[in-house]
Amino acid sequence: MxxxxxxxxxxxxxxxxxxxxxxxxxxxxxxxxxxxxxxxxxxxxxxxxxxxxxxxxxxxxxxxxxxxxxxxxxxxxxxxxxxxxxxxxxxxxxxxxxxxxxxxxxxxxxxxxxxxxxxxxxxxxxxxxxxxxxxxxxxxxxxxxxxxxxxxxxxxxxxxxxxxxxxxxxxxxxxxxxxxxxxxxxxxxxxxxxxESGPKGEQEKGYDPLAPYDTVLVSGGARGVTADSLLALAKKKPLRFILLGRSSLTQEEEGLSGEEDEKQLTRLLSERALRLGESPAPLEIRKKVRALLAAREIRRTITQLKQAGSEACYLAVDITQEEALQRAVLPLREKWGAIHGLVHGAGVLADKRIKDKKDEQFQRIFSTKVKGFQNLLRLTEGDDLKLIACFSSAAAREGNIGQCDYAMANEIMNKVARQQKKARGNALVKSFNWGPWEGGMVDAALKKHFASQGVALIPRSAGAEFFAEEACGANPREVEVVVGMARPGAASFMAGEAREFRLHLVLEPGKNRFLEDHRIQDHRVVPMVLVNEWFHRLAQSLYPGLPISHGEALRVLKGIRIHQLDNAPRTLLIKGKAVRAEKEQGIRVHLQLEDPKGAAYYAGQLVLGKQAASMKPADPPEHGGSMPWEMERERIYGDYLFHGPSFQVVRQLHSVHAAGGMGRLDWPSRKERDRDLDLATAPVLMDGGLQLARLWGYQYYRKPSLPMRIGRFRISAKQQKKGPVHCHLTVLQQNTHKFVADLAFFNREQACFALMEQVEIYFYNTGL
Ligand SMILES: NC(=O)c1ccc[n+]([C@@H]2O[C@H](COP(=O)([O-])OP(=O)(O)OC[C@H]3O[C@@H](n4cnc5c(N)ncnc54)[C@H](OP(=O)(O)O)[C@@H]3O)[C@@H](O)[C@H]2O)c1
CATH class of the missing domain: 3.40.50.720 (NAD(P)-binding Rossmann-like Domain)
Structure with a gap:
């Protein structure tokens, strides 16, 4: 490809x-x-x-x-x-x-x-x-x-x-x-x-539902990408296709057959009309050309299907008209017998924003899919369908500007398909939420639009082959599949636009216990690890199911001290923007925590896409040998560390040296756990690592210190929230103002499950 x-x-x-x-x-x-x-x-x-x-x-x-x-x-x-x-x-x-x-x-x-x-x-x-x-x-x-x-x-x-x-x-x-x-x-x-589904080889192959010469009823099947898909299917086995579309199979006027180009055809027909003394409106000529091209496309599809060994018959009928549909199909039913497969490929587009869309416009787009599907299902009520396939769109999954009617109708088809699967047991039911193809309703103007957005289009042959394989039983359990050339981007497959968001965080009196346990010089200060947690939670909620790869450059712009919490809730604002992360082939989310007046406290980024299979901390630098920590473990909380009970997780101090140290942390007991702290990024435990760094600062520089930046943060999605955790502190750089360290967290099986890298920790004397 x-x-x-x-x-x-x-x-x-x-x-x-x-x-x-x-x-x-x-x-x-x-x-x-x-x-x-x-x-x-x-x-x-x-x-x-x-x-x-x-x-x-x-x-x-x-x-x-x-x-x-x-x-x-x-x-x-x-x-x-x-x-x-x-x-x-x-x-x-x-x-x-x-x-x-x-x-x-x-x-x-x-x-x-x-x-x-x-x-x-x-x-x-x-x-x-x-x-x-x-x-x-x-x-x-x-x-x-x-x-x-x-x-x-x-x-x-x-x-x-x-x-x-x-x-x-x-x-x-x-x-x-x-x-x-x-x-x-x-x-x-x-x-x-x-x-995302696994590579092709890993997919389960189910039963191939259609037998040779089974009859398949296909709305919209004579043209566009549905026709391509049927042809790929026909190449796998001969079938009988009943193709439905509104266009009539008009006879072509003489002298036009060699001409394919729409503009040329328009010119030829205009000249011909002039010669005959007629003066049709340009719109009328354009309609005539379109009808001529549609009829040609239908004939071509029928010919190609027949050449591939199938039988094919075209019926000019509007599927939203139930009676007309029933009448049109009847003779073929009598000729070919029961219908075994139903493919609903009919669809039309007419984009307009919600604000500007009229009821009639909505109804036309919506009913082609929805009313059409209802009519097709009623028509085949008595048939034992072995295959139902819908041509739906990624717009249903992600929404799309100008396409509310189209997205809604496709979403209904997706979910009705699921219901059909449930009701029909053995039938193979599929709803293909296609990203944009290189053809069909994606005309030259749309192609240009997608190119400008950097959106790759599904090649016709690849899309058609995918349909044919799935219709022959590849991946039978999945009803609703979303198919495109890339992982949906910041906004979608179909557009690269950034997704921006804002939400409030309300800290309430008495509710957020962590604040009481995190007071520095008598000020309640929001811990950095909690901001890390909030950012993770928000990013995850943006893209459910998409793993967080890592956090980057989480930095304190201004410490958040909470003064008046006893009197009133304090509202903070988290705002952000999700953009495509080209290098990581995922999504990068930029986040900032502010007060409502716009003063920024924290900023950071998260990258979503893949989670690393394993975490390997960097090798510790050379040092002159380890020794015991000078402080007694029993006295660290109070003498060196300001943390209250819910943050007191440092259980043992193993050894220390000029370039790092080791200690044991424990997950807080269930009783001590604050709901706010019992979360995906293990904030209390991570804070324990930072506490170890603070102790190291005391031992070697005799000064208190606070972290101001975490260069990179990773945590495994699966952690057992119990048992001892060994934390290794590795100091990479140091001077009298600050030190830079890595913190690695190991579970009882000695596996590293979290890494805080390039943490910048600054010394302070008095005041914050
Ligand atoms: N192309 C893409 O990029 C893309 C992406 C996502 C989903 N899809 C879906 O794939 C399907 C095929 O799309 P396409 O790109 O091939 O579009 P297309 O070339 O415009 O074909 C649409 C087909 O639907 C038929 N149709 C429309 N209204 C009908 C009605 N009321 N009764 C009977 N037939 C009707 C059309 O025939 P007449 O005009 O003769 O009626 C035509 O055969 C659509 O359902 C579309 O939503 C396409």
Missing amino acids: EGGQRLRCFHVRTFPAPAAGFEVPGLREYPVYINNDGFGLAEKLADKLRGREVEAIVSRRIPASARNVVYLGMAGGQSQVAEATELNLEAFRTARNVAGTMEKEDGFFLTVQSTGGDFGLSGRAGHQVWSAGVAALAKTAAREWPRAFVKALDLDSSLSLETMAECICDELFSGGLEKEVGYLSDGTRIAVGLA
Whole structure:
């Protein structure tokens, strides 16, 4: 494949996602509007918000000026497919109504649906699955409204209204940056993310569902990338294809057959009309040319399928028209018998931002996929389908500017496909969330756009071959596959734009115990390791399931002292930007912690992509031999270290020398563990390492010291939170102002599980 790039395939997964603990900005500043859902959740939620001193207004129609919106797009008694489908349009209208405000102002837009608590991934959402597009609306809105905070929530319908209201509140007061968050029936909070599939050889081969000369009904199959895909499939085995499309197979006028170029054809037809004394509008000529090219493409597909040994028949019909569809297919049914495979490839695009999209435009794009799918499923109700394949789009997974209708419709297909899989057991069901191809609806203008974004397109032959292999049973368990030429970037496969974000961190009186245990010269000071933890949590919530490779350049710009915490909560702001990390082939997240007036306290970066398989600390430098530490372990807390009980993890001081030292740390006991500190980056333990460095500073320079910069930080995702931990301090540089050290942490099996490298530690005399 050109440029050495290969087609990559990802699977949609849910990941357990404990709430990251951050508050949506603006929550306490502007009223929260909630649409009246008619079954009591809106009122319950409003009461809960009011109980936390947030103004909440339940309204039938949300005003255009609303900055904070909760859209309840779920329905208690929705039993009918049509009603559930209608919710998507309603959600779109609500979004459109506030889009002008959301584009300009900082606000939030939270959608709530009820498709099983896992966005329909389990295939158990019932008829509600037809409302699953609401999440894709949120994902598109998130990209069209970069100033706003947008999130999709899915609540399992078995949760009580009380719990549902609680979950929504939790998301607003202490959530994270995940775009899709679900609450399962047992209350577990999950997020949706992607996991890359293994190399081809590792994939499980399932049964090949279609037998030679089975009949496959294909919407949109005579043209574009679906036609390419069918041809690749036909090369593997002969089949009978019923191809559906709206274009009619008009006879071509004489004298045009050699001409392929659209512009040339337009010129030829215009000249011909002039010669005949006609004066058709340019639009009419263009339509004629397009129809001519479409008919040619259809004929070519049929010929190629036949040449490959299959039978193929084309029916000109609009699949959104149920009766016409039934009528059109009937004669072929009588001729060829039962239908064995269904491929839904029909789709149309007409991009417009949410703000500017009209209902009719939405309906046209949306119904081609959704109504079309409903009609095709009804048409084949009595058939024992062995294969169902949908041509969906990465826009469904990630949202895409201008494509809310398209993204929503594709997302519904994805989730209905999952439900079909559940219902049909043995059938092979696939929904291909394609990134952009080098063809089909990606015309010259779109190609140029993608090139400018640095987005590689799927070569037609590679995409088609991928489809054919999957349709023949490669990877049978995965229903929803996301396919493109790269790992989704900062924003997506389809655009390289940076993703920016802001969230509040509210430190509350009496709630954050770690502050009481971290006082320097009587000031409560936010520990550096905790900032490291917050940054990790936020970055992880941006991309659930994407491993954090390492942290870089975490630095104190100004220490955070917390004075008035006894009186009022203290709000801090974390803001950041995620961009593509070309070198690491992942994502780099830049983060900064500020006060609301913009004074910066901390800055740092995190790189997401791959986690290193093993961690090897650098060899320690030469030194003149080790000796015992001069301080007694029992007296370190109080005499040398200011840390209160929850941070007291240094258990033994082994040995020390001019270029480092060793000590034993213990995980804090369960009882001593503060919820804020019992987390992914083991902040208390990491602080223990920094405490060891402080002791080293006392021993060799007789001065207190504090870390101001951590050059690089890595921690293994899997650690046992118990047992002794041995910490090795290696001093790399030293003078009377500062020293630079590495800290390596080893578990009881002597494996290094965390590394803090190039930590810059500064001495101070008095004051901070
Ligand atoms: N190309 C890509 O980069 C890409 C990326 C992601 C997903 N996809 C998906 O892949 C599928 C094929 O896309 P493509 O790029 O090949 O587009 P395309 O060249 O525009 O083909 C679309 C096909 O759908 C048919 N169609 C549209 N509306 C229909 C209706 N109401 N009834 C019956 N047939 C209808 C069209 O035929 P008529 O015009 O004759 O009706 C045409 O055959 C689409 O579903 C698209 O969403 C494509």
